[in-house]
Amino acid sequence: MKGDETNIIFLSKKDEINWVTLKRQPSEHRRLMSRINKNVILALLTLTSSAFLLFQLYYYKHYLSAKNGTGLSKSKGSRIGFDSTQWRAVKKFIVLTSSQNVPVFLIDPLILELINKDFEQVKNTSHGSTSECKFFCVPRDFTTFALRYHLWKNEEGWFRIAENMGFQCLKIESKDPRLDGIDSLSGTEIPLHYICRLANHAIHLVVFHERSGNYLWHGHLRLKGHMDRKFVPFRKLQFGRYPGAFDRPELQQITIDGLEILIPKDPVHFLEEIPRSRFIECRYKEARAFFQQYLDDNTVEAMAFRKNAKELLQLAAKTLKKLGVQFWLSSGTCLGWYRQCNIITYSKDVDLGIFIQDYKSDIISAFQDVGLPLKHKFGKVEDSLELSFQGKDDIKLDIFFFYEETDHMWNGGTQAKTGKKFKYLFPKFTLCWTEFVDMKVHVPCETTEYIEANYGKTWKIPVKTWDWKRSPPNVQPNGIWPISEWDEVIQLY
């Protein structure tokens, strides 16, 4: 502004000087006069416009900072109390969901952890007696809730009401994976995520869908082309990086920070599930292509085998779950899932993998109790353990125990007649959830590598004769059991 004042002075000085010259030359007088006028007008214009510009720039800056407000949230959240933006956003969201009957529950890992720390106290706190805002007032960018989609009745009006309340909402939709397994169906898209922003705090609403196999599924948060990539710092979201699968949690109501919310009844279990929730879908399209090339076996025997194998797998899964032992689909069963999303009818057994550190001595008795007697036991816990149980109708349940080395995993094999040992090598892998024959089960996330190690690059071509000692490309001879140990490491029943 100072510059402008001086500008006026500067121009007026100039005028004085001009004035002297004017007296001498009247004809020039008018010319100069008009020039002076021009200059004055120009100066005035410059002055006003610069004032205007300054005002605008100031306003623009203000507007920009409001727009990118989430980025600045940390500095603003210093005042921790019930008037924090977090708390207000959550409160507004709770008001909205309860008035619109949106069935939500809290799944925010950070807040669940805080709640879990003094769970007893939280449970005993009655309405409104909290004096201090402890949970929702920690400065953060997000609070995460889950939506139980199948209980949701009035999907339509919700969005608009949220926006009328001041939320800015983003909805991420996708096609329904539950229809993927069925030939040629295309439905209305289902919502996967809602992100609703109020001032500089956002509510991330993860939509949980019911899936066959008694579990809840949420989708991958994938931004479509036209979406605003800076709507919220998406990278900081705790859910949505991958699709996820969760056991259907029982819920309970609690009051924290004066807000009534639902949380999982067993927050510890839920918190444990989060890092291990990654879900991969079966490759239905490829499976369909497979069946177009190699027709499906629909004979009565094949059907009966599938049914029995499915029942055996369900029984095994139930038993192992009760023991708390984590397992995954291995060998032929895994190949069946990956290649054709179904049980391979000529495989004649069900194969599972278990990490040796998860081994429990009561596995054998637990299987025996549910009517699956031990058929053979090869190896020992320290080396090449393998269990085999007899299911009904001659179907075998093979459990291979996996040993971890620094750069690979392996499981062992034993030839009963000769006592020869074999070793099957796999690249390191982690476990993911998937859905297989109406069940939520684990498979190696790095499935292609796992299958290729076991079956080679040609795994897509069905092979009916398979020699477990010679056919797998990852088999290695591993010496021979000393005769003295045979009684222990080769047990046939």
Add this chain to the structure above:
Amino acid sequence: MDDWKPSSLIKPFGARKKRSWYLTWKYKLTNQRALRRLCQTGAVLFLLVTVIVNIKLILDTRRAISEANGDPEPEQDYDEALGRLEPSRRRGSGPRRVLDVEVYSSRSKVYVAVDGTTVLEDEAREQGRGIHVIVLNQATGHVMAKRVFDTYSPHEDEAMVLFLNMVAPGRVLICTVKDEGSFHLKDTAKALLRSLGSQAGPALGWRDTWAFVGRKGGPVLGEKHSKSPALSSWGDPVLLKTDVPLSSAEEAECHWADTELNRRRRRFCSKVEGYGSVCSCKDPTPIEFSPDPLPDNNVLNVPVAVIAGNRPNYLYRMLRSLLSAQGVSPQMITVFIDGYYEEPMDVVALFGLRGIQHTPISIKNARVSQHYKASLTATFNLFPEARFAVVLEEDLDIAVDFFSFLSQSIHLLEEDDSLYCISAWNDQGYEHTAEDPALLYRVETMPGLGWVLRKSLYKEELEPKWPTPEKLWDWDMWMRMPEQRRGRECIIPDVSRSYHFGIVGLNMNGYFHEAYFKKHKFNTVPGVQLRNVDSLKKEAYEVEIHRLLSEAEVLDHSRNPCEDSFLPDTEGHTYVAFIRMEKDDDFTTWTQLAKCLHIWDLDVRGNHRGLWRLFRKKNHFLVVGVPASPYSVKKPPSITPIFLEPPPKEEGVPGAAEQT
């Protein structure tokens, strides 16, 4: 801001010490043109910068405002997903105010082109005879409805009148005749055409060609007509080219209150025509029904699969009745559409339901069968917790107590393994043979037409061996086969809870519908309390039948069972008749009896161990097949079972017609 040159020049001026130096310098330069020029350019540049910043600010503010006022993008998405780009917008040259329409009418070919896009073309032989009608949206030029009325045949003109009356005023109507369209074009229809302003329409003669474009409620925008010179020849082909001025979008739309429901309504009504009062501006029919909830509803969480094809008007009627039924839960309903048809999807969206489209697989009956399989599998995938699914078709009316009926009976499916299904349809339940809405039967046949399927039955038995596409089987016939049914039975009501109104279907025609479906009884009483539901369980039902037979009066077997007087003129009695039935599959006499009673006679339906139950003149009427039925023991020794001779071989018997 830092680019502001003059300001940097002036800066030193503020410092007092330097002032004199500055002034001298200034003085030297004052008279120099260049400096003035510089000042002036600087000022102009500065002004320019201001203007640019200004414009940017305005643009940004506007964007911010539009973002704050509700995110319009999801809606746009939705529109794009359904291919709703309006033609005028698509061209990107601003709204066009005129459409050029071409209409062609001739003996063997008709076509209609709007702005160069063919919207109708029919040159198939032996098909598409009659008057083709196309309705365009007057604001967008969208095709909203496309119909053909074979006015060579009787009653089609009535359908045309009905349709044209439903079209909202202001819409653009296009008519063109293929082959022949006048033979059964009666006065009412002609009067209607006259009221539309047509000159030639009301005077349409045998084998004339005729093309017409007009706005409903006037004016006529073009008409061409060519008279047929002789009975054996056709009028010359006519090609009508005309311009149709478009009106503004506001004129084309009604001003309904801005609610979620009306938004759906508006989307629907701007797209399709022929649904009558749902799109009426003044007093539109509701599209939300909120029927009374059902106390103790046991089927609230049972998914409902509606199997549909491309009969959107049927689907509309069906969904209305379904959503009006007590105890319905709309979020459990999924409509499965066989094919990528838009209009059925629009109907589904109008009611705010979930719709799923299915790429057609195979042909004819096998296509229907594959569609059923995909729909059932999808239903159980979408509702993994469900133990049952209700299966409906698009050509059914649903009784107001449909869900109440299921809620009272569904536990039977759980408790009784000898049951195959619960069906809302009684094959033999005609106006004159059904009476008691509280009464249930067990039957060995599977009626379909609104039924409940147990998930375990589907997943464990039916799905794995469902007929493959190349088999060309009817799914319902397949389900009725002994290999699938395995001696299990279905529960049905005496008075049906569904009504089959479809007359256009794969296995359906007007004659067939009139003979077998029109007179079917349909319950309209809400909240019927079913009687003795547990007596429908396997053992209990036998006890019940024996009790019934014991108290039944034996009819006079010397009389003709086909005559009305076979049953006395009483009310509320139970009568029994014995017919000859040598073996379990000997239905000779039954079929003849069914024929003369005017009930379903195309195959055997509604039997339970050689026993049929129906009503005659408000009396319960039992028919027992002797000696095949185990109930033959109830026959008094003196009675000779009735035997009816099948008629000598006839030609015109309707073939193996089945329900769609």
